[in-house]
Amino acid sequence: MLLIAAAAAASAYRLLPGAPDAGGGRQWRVPALCGALALGWAAVLVAPPALDLGYPAALAAPLVLTAALLAVVVRPRAPVGTAVTVTALVCALAGSVSVSLLSLATRTATVTALVALCALFTGAAIAGQTVRAPGAAAGAQAASRPSPAVRALLACVAVGYTTALVAAACPAAGLPAERTALALLVVPGAVALLGARLRRHPVARPIELTSAGAAVLAVVLASDRGPVLALVLALSGVIAAGTAVRTERRRVAGYAATALFVLATWVRLASSDVSAPEAYTLAVTLPALAVGLLRRRRDPEASSWTAYGPGLAATLLPSLLAAWGDPDWPRPLLLGLAALALTLAGARLRLQAPLVLGGAALALDTLHELAPYVAQMVGLLPRWLPPALAGLLLLAVGATYEQRLRDARRLRGTLGRMR
Secondary structure (H helix, E strand, C coil): CHHHHHHHHHHHHHHCCCCCCCHHHHHHHHHHHHHHHHHHHHHHHHHHHHHCCCHHHHHHHHHHHHHHHHHHHHCCCCCCHHHHHHHHHHHHHHHHHHHHHHHHHCHHHHHHHHHHHHHHHHHHHHHHHHCCCCCCCHHHHHHHCCCHHHHHHHHHHHHHHHHHHHHHHHHHCCCCHHHHHHHHCHHHHHHHHHHHHHCCCCCHHHHHHHHHHHHHHHHHHCCCCHHHHHHHHHHHHHHHHHHHCCHHHHHHHHHHHHHHHHHHHHHHHHHCCCCCCHHHHHHHHHHHHHHHHHHHHHCCCCCHHHHCHHHHHHHHHHHHHHHHCCCCCHHHHHHHHHHHHHHHHHHHHCCHHHHHHHHHHHHHHHHHHHHHHHHHHHHHCCCCHHHHHHHHHHHHHHHCHHHHHHHHHHHHHHHHHCC
């Protein structure tokens, strides 16, 4: 039935008039061609299971269909070809998902199918950059290529299937999860090198964002092994730092590299059962603050988050976590004093990073220390008193809503004016 419907749609496309002055038939030609393409794809896709041709045929048919449809996507487009290209692309993506799910029956089929899909989408992404319409002028040649969005999508799907291939091939080769995590970092590393070559090409940013998914998957796979997780985070930081060398990626990639290196340090300290993280983090914080101070002297307009944020966070968070798990009082007291000093210094010097980080650390440290006493006091109060107090608080906030809103806006403006 699907083949009959596809043949009918194809016949309608051929029989309908194509001239602009041929009446209303011309507007139905493109939908007829798209319908013929989609129905023909569906008919060939379901033919192997319907005819009981076996598992190899059921696996090969979607791959062949995907290859044919990708050839339609990257071909030079006719004036009516945009809708046909979108239809072919949707069918190709659906077919690739179908064959990837169908191949999960055996490891050999999974790896084979993913290799084929990687090759097909990579080839289509490359062909989409170089395809030309024969006999067309230079402007027409540029217009006949797939759109930048289509090329970016093809490249992103190729990166995604490459990630899936690495994730499937390593366990098939007998590698444990932590080694699979390290192998997955090859994908963002290779994409970072490719991005350095593409520079500001429209495809560069999408494939870099897609390859970050491989790094996230590597972190998930290594999450149960602290030392391996620290290594994965550190290597991801190296990749981000290499990307930050490029001018157009310096800001975002630089922040990501800093965060990854700091996280790698924290995870390594935690996995080594270090009870005094300050002995290690202060060795990073002090030089980082010195570098930030020099940066601010050379560029007074530099943000305090850039200059001081990484260095302060490198010590405050591990110390806060250690204080929350410390039953004694000296560490929370010292951390509270240091956080109070940072908060006052940030307010005095009008620096946003010390004020926010110090205030947050002070609030969390105080909350942890006062929580047992508050809980004990609440337990001694009558049960009706806490809801009554909460109701009174809501009434007070509601009665002074406009004033609180003005205060919040004033506070936001004050923080916004800080560096």
